[in-house]
Amino acid sequence: DADVTQTPRNRITKTGKRIMLECSQTKGHDRMYWYRQDPGLGLRLIYYSFDVKDINKGEISDGYSVSRQAQAKFSLSLESAIPNQTALYFCATSPGGETQYFGPGTRLLVL
């Protein structure tokens, strides 16, 4: 969905490095989410934000932090990347508590 963009689309980094994944949306939605996808595990929620001043931990927030710079922007940071953070990361938005709309994903490899 072109209304939700993620950068970069692919990233290779080394253990211990700090990296940031960015998400932008033009849908005007208040709610934004970060998930990671691992084979056989589906998607798991890392952090979510219901508005600029509201940020909440999800199921697997350890090792991650987020910043909601504006209604349209929600960034995910890995403070010190480790190999088991290798995954496909998705950003999503929603206008309320129902349907979520996903970005194209960022494939991250931590060596």
Add this chain to the structure above:
Amino acid sequence: AQSVAQPEDQVNVAEGNPLTVKCTYSVSGNPYLFWYVQYPNRGLQFLLKYITGDNLVKGSYGFEAEFNKSQTSFHLKKPSALVSDSALYFCAVTTSGNTGKLIFGQGTTLQVKP
């Protein structure tokens, strides 16, 4: 705790045959149920949802799903499969008291053979 199970890692069907991708859930409260599809190297696309009302929900690309409260199931169906339906399908659930926090199943790969 909320949970979703997709009991089949992969479903194989022949083109033109009906398909079913299974999903069962466990929640406290009234469920909001969703199906998403993921094509290779793409994000998740919304297919359909059940919030309330008619148990049979129709969605995109000819897909439909039936909500069965007694069996806590929300199986995805299509009367006639296409090769282009081959993808990874996710079922997800949240509740009216916990909206915004989707719990996903592990995904089912659908393979439609010509």
